[in-house]
Each structure stands twice: as C-alpha cells, then as structure tokens.
Amino acid sequence: MTAVTMDKVTKTYPNGVTAVADLDLEVADGEFLVLVGPSGCGKSTALRMVAGLESITSGELRIGERVVNDLPPKERDIAMVFQNYALYPHMTVEQNIGFALKLARLPKDEIRQRVRNAARVLQLEEWLHRKPGQLSGGQRQRVAMGRAIVRDPSVFLMDEPLSNLDAKLRAQTRAEIAGLQRQLGTTTIYVTHDQIEAMTMGDRVAVMREGRLQQIDEPEVLYSEPANLFVAAFIGSPSMNLLEGTVAVDPGGGNGAGGGATISLGEQSLALPASVLAERPGLRAFDGRKVVVGVRPEYLGDATLGEHEAPPDGARLRGDVELREALGSELLVHVRTNCRPAVTDEVRSVAGEYDAAGVELLERQAAGEGAMIIARFDARSRARVGDVAEMDVDVERLQFFDPDTGDRIAGEVPTAPATAQPAPESEPA
Ligand SMILES: Nc1ncnc2c1ncn2[C@@H]1O[C@H](COP(=O)(O)OP(=O)(O)O)[C@@H](O)[C@H]1O
Ligand SMILES: [Mg+2]
Known part of the structure; x- marks a missing residue:
C-alpha cells in the first residue's frame, strides 16, 4: 500500500519563487524515505506541504487513498519533528511528551500509558520528571521524538532533526532513529542536506535539486548508477x-x-x-x-x-x-x-x-x-x-x-522505441 503520494506537486510562493516543481513521489507503507539535496532545493517546502503547513499550488497530495490537498494539518494523522524542537522549558519530560494528547483531551490514564511506552522505547524512563534544561542535547532530541511517537500517527515527518547535535552524537542518534523507525514500522519522510545521513538511514533516497526530483532509489543504486552528474557529484x-x-x-x-x-x-x-x-x-x-x-x-x-x-x-x-x-x-x-x-x-x-x-x-x-x-x-x-x-x-x-544534459550514458542505445518506429522497408533482413 502507498502511504503518501505526491502527483506533480508544485509550490510557487507568493513572491514568485517555485520551490518545488512537478514532484512525483510515492512512499510505501512502513517505508523510511529520505529527501536530500543542497540547502534551498525545496526539501522543507515539500515536507511542509505533506504536513499541511504550506498550501499546494498545483498537483495532488494523497495520504493513503485520501486526497488531502485542502485538509488542515490536524486531520492528516501525521506528526512532525523539526530541527528546532522547542520543548516547553517549564514542563517535565513527561508533560512535554504528553502535551499533544492532553490538548486532544485523551483520558489521563491513557496519556500516562502512552507516555510511559514512548519513554521506554526512547530510554527516557529515568528522566520523566526532569525539566529539559537538565537534559543533554541528545536526550532533548529524544523527547522531541517522544512527542511525535505518542500520537501514533500514520506518518512521521522529520525536518533535519539532528542538525543541532554535534557530529558524534549525530552519528549515534541517526542509528537510533533508523532503529526506532524499523521497530515502530511507521512510514517516515525524513529531510536532510547531509548525504551521509541520507545514505545510512533511508530505505530509499530521493535527491532534489532546485525544486526538482533528480533520482529516487535505494542508496546502493544512487551510488552505483547515478542518473546524472548532479547525483554523481x-x-x-x-x-x-x-x-x-x-x-x-x-x-x-x-x-x-x-x-x-x-x-x-x-x-x-x-x-x-x-x-x-x-x-x-x-x-x-x-x-x-x-x-x-x-x-x-x-x-x-x-x-x-x-x-x-x-x-x-x-x-x-x-x-x-x-x-x-x-x-x-x-x-x-x-x-x-x-x-x-x-x-x-x-x-x-x-x-x-x-x-x-x-x-x-x-x-x-x-x-x-x-x-x-x-x-x-x-x-x-x-x-x-x-x-x-x-x-x-x-x-x-x-x-x-553527457556534458550537455548531465545525464548518465548507460545501457540504452539512443534510438526511438521499436513499437513507435516500424523498420524501414528498404532494410535488408
Ligand atoms: N515562505 C517563503 N516565501 C518565499 N520563498 C520561500 C519561502 N520558504 C522558502 N522559500 C524559498 O523556496 C526555496 C526552497 O526553500 P526550502 O524548501 O526551505 O529549501 P530546503 O529545505 O531544501 O533548504 C528557497 O529558494 C527558499 O528561499
Ligand atoms: Mg529546510
């Protein structure tokens, strides 16, 4: 089943900038898809359109079977983790993780149960009564993950969630997130500008440049058969x-x-x-x-x-x-x-x-x-x-x-498809 489908999705901002152009993307149920590309290539815009935080100029966006172009964010059954995962400093870890559930007026016992489960998965049980200021950067990042997990959404959206961590912690946390996603099996779209992060985390990786999709495939294929010079470089x-x-x-x-x-x-x-x-x-x-x-x-x-x-x-x-x-x-x-x-x-x-x-x-x-x-x-x-x-x-x-188009020169002999072009009659058998 396809969890998220983007069909020729385009976003032109009011100032005339087309941040995403004709994006076709299909994310399978349970898949970890990474969107990667240089800064300014339209990754966040694409993700924010899936979240419903940005309107869609043209094209169609589906979550499951449902067209969601005009659906407000809270009805999309998604949870987003941002780069700047501002935690509420005056609340405990437990309160931070459970906050969205409290707003949704879930029963107290259920909130408690869900927060405990998330804390166990994230190894935050010992820290539930601490305030964010008493945690390390890595722990604060896990609390931000916890806020997404407790909502048990059908899709996680993550926008450069590791960029505030130092290099060593980033490497460790990316393994944790990838492991966690496999454990939960929740469809995830993950945005990063870091190709190493993309290659190590994604089931598949979509490479973008200047608002356009360059190639989408498994990491090994991007590496060994880059579709063009941009992906190759x-x-x-x-x-x-x-x-x-x-x-x-x-x-x-x-x-x-x-x-x-x-x-x-x-x-x-x-x-x-x-x-x-x-x-x-x-x-x-x-x-x-x-x-x-x-x-x-x-x-x-x-x-x-x-x-x-x-x-x-x-x-x-x-x-x-x-x-x-x-x-x-x-x-x-x-x-x-x-x-x-x-x-x-x-x-x-x-x-x-x-x-x-x-x-x-x-x-x-x-x-x-x-x-x-x-x-x-x-x-x-x-x-x-x-x-x-x-x-x-x-x-x-x-x-x-090809230096002019940038395309990889590969298997196909550049001729018209056989069905479209019957062999000339003069051709000897
Ligand atoms: N609210 C906005 N209004 C106008 N232009 C924007 C807005 N947000 C982003 N852009 C432009 O759209 C392009 C893509 O931005 P963005 O999606 O943030 O890229 P990325 O996340 O890949 O760095 C950039 O040229 C950026 O300047
Ligand atoms: Mg961005």
Whole structure:
C-alpha cells in the first residue's frame, strides 16, 4: 500500500519563487524515505506541504487513498519533528511528551500509558520528571521524538532533526532513529542536506535539486548508477572524481560486436575493453565527442600493489601525490594530474555547497593547474607526498555522462522505441 503520494506537486510562493516543481513521489507503507539535496532545493517546502503547513499550488497530495490537498494539518494523522524542537522549558519530560494528547483531551490514564511506552522505547524512563534544561542535547532530541511517537500517527515527518547535535552524537542518534523507525514500522519522510545521513538511514533516497526530483532509489543504486552528474557529484564521500574526456571508438568494431574505445584525458588516456562498451552502448553515439568520465576513489588502486587484478593495458592514470590521509584501514591520496576536471553547472553547485572556495578551486584546476583526483588506496600503500602515483583504474566501474544534459550514458542505445518506429522497408533482413 502507498502511504503518501505526491502527483506533480508544485509550490510557487507568493513572491514568485517555485520551490518545488512537478514532484512525483510515492512512499510505501512502513517505508523510511529520505529527501536530500543542497540547502534551498525545496526539501522543507515539500515536507511542509505533506504536513499541511504550506498550501499546494498545483498537483495532488494523497495520504493513503485520501486526497488531502485542502485538509488542515490536524486531520492528516501525521506528526512532525523539526530541527528546532522547542520543548516547553517549564514542563517535565513527561508533560512535554504528553502535551499533544492532553490538548486532544485523551483520558489521563491513557496519556500516562502512552507516555510511559514512548519513554521506554526512547530510554527516557529515568528522566520523566526532569525539566529539559537538565537534559543533554541528545536526550532533548529524544523527547522531541517522544512527542511525535505518542500520537501514533500514520506518518512521521522529520525536518533535519539532528542538525543541532554535534557530529558524534549525530552519528549515534541517526542509528537510533533508523532503529526506532524499523521497530515502530511507521512510514517516515525524513529531510536532510547531509548525504551521509541520507545514505545510512533511508530505505530509499530521493535527491532534489532546485525544486526538482533528480533520482529516487535505494542508496546502493544512487551510488552505483547515478542518473546524472548532479547525483554523481552529490552522493559519496570523498566524491566521485569527474574528468573531461573525449571518446574514440576503435575502428572496425562493427555494429556493437567487438572493439573497444579510447578515452583521451588530455595527455593521458584510458583504453576501454569491448566489454565496457557493450555494457554502455550509448557511449558509441559520443564517438569523437566530449564526455564526463567519473571514477570513484575506491576504483583507483596503487599500481605498485596490483590492487585491481590484471588491469587491461592502458588502464592507468598518473600524477603527483600532494596529500595523504592515512585512515588506518585505508589511505586517501590526493593526486594532482594533468587532466581537466569536468566543470558543469551540476558539478559547480555541488562544489559550492559546503565550501565557498570549492568552485574557485575547481576553476583553477580547469584553467591549468590540473585536476586533483582522490584515490582510496589499500593501507599497505607506500605512496608519499612528492611521489608520482601510478593508479590502476578499474575501467569496468567507470561512469560516463553527457556534458550537455548531465545525464548518465548507460545501457540504452539512443534510438526511438521499436513499437513507435516500424523498420524501414528498404532494410535488408
Ligand atoms: N515562505 C517563503 N516565501 C518565499 N520563498 C520561500 C519561502 N520558504 C522558502 N522559500 C524559498 O523556496 C526555496 C526552497 O526553500 P526550502 O524548501 O526551505 O529549501 P530546503 O529545505 O531544501 O533548504 C528557497 O529558494 C527558499 O528561499
Ligand atoms: Mg529546510
């Protein structure tokens, strides 16, 4: 069953800003769906429309079978947890958690029972008679959760509920919330700008950019098959390395059979075996044209260790090691290459998201400094700052994107569907 459905939902504020455009979303019963994207992309607006705190300009919103576009918040059977979960300072934890039930005039015994249950689930039993001021940040956050849980809603809506916690507590609390949601089985829509939070918590993750849905899928699929450059750049840490390349399909490859391709990256190049081209036939249409080549740090290995078994000839990149981060379990090396980084609007918007200097850095690399690539080497690697790093590239795992549209170049051969286009009669059988 579908718990929440958004059908071409659009929100244009009175000042003319379209915060959410044509959003299609189906949240399954009991699912934990995360909405993620850079700040200002429309996440809170989308959530507030589900809550009924913001009117819908066009489209249809359903909770269960019911169209709720014009239903007031309190009739929607939802509970929301905000970033600023203001607790009533003069009330005890017990009173804070039970407040909404008291307003709803539930019998005292029932309120008591429900609050006790919530407190047990949240491990707040010992603190029921304390005031919020006597609690830690994490405990206050759990009280805010408790206020939502006692109402036993059909849907939880959470808007960046962890952003007031420090990093360590945030990591712990996100595991707690995900565990709690599984235990309660309540459909949840969770908003965050933090892609790690999204990837670790969500059954599925919906990525938004500038009011539009980019991709919705399981975390693993977003990671391994990003629909476009924005998702590719946004998901993953360290992020995917994105380089500008030019495709040359080997001559004599024929109609899809045999033959590989060469991706030229300025003075370096990567040879793609036929298998790679067979997996991504769409790449053939880019013969002689520019593409964006994406490679995740873990698919670059220290060549001196032979990390990627028997790389085909020419599947190597090299550059100067400028920085090494030994994480114990692995080694992150920042390698200055003479390749050009891909600089598109999508890449720019991700580069500028966390670091104002990010875009400038990228542009300097494109203007001649050369792309900085991050590789995740095995911990046994001896790579040192100042060394030339030879990196084996796992070419089977490369991703390719159309620099004009930003779309991933994947399986489909770009032709019209067979049903729509009968074969020309002149075509020999
Ligand atoms: N009440 C409002 N009036 C006008 N514009 C708004 C209002 N609320 C949000 N916006 C704009 O809508 C866009 C999306 O905002 P929001 O949904 O808060 O994004 P997010 O939660 O992803 O950061 C932004 O451009 C923001 O400035
Ligand atoms: Mg927001």
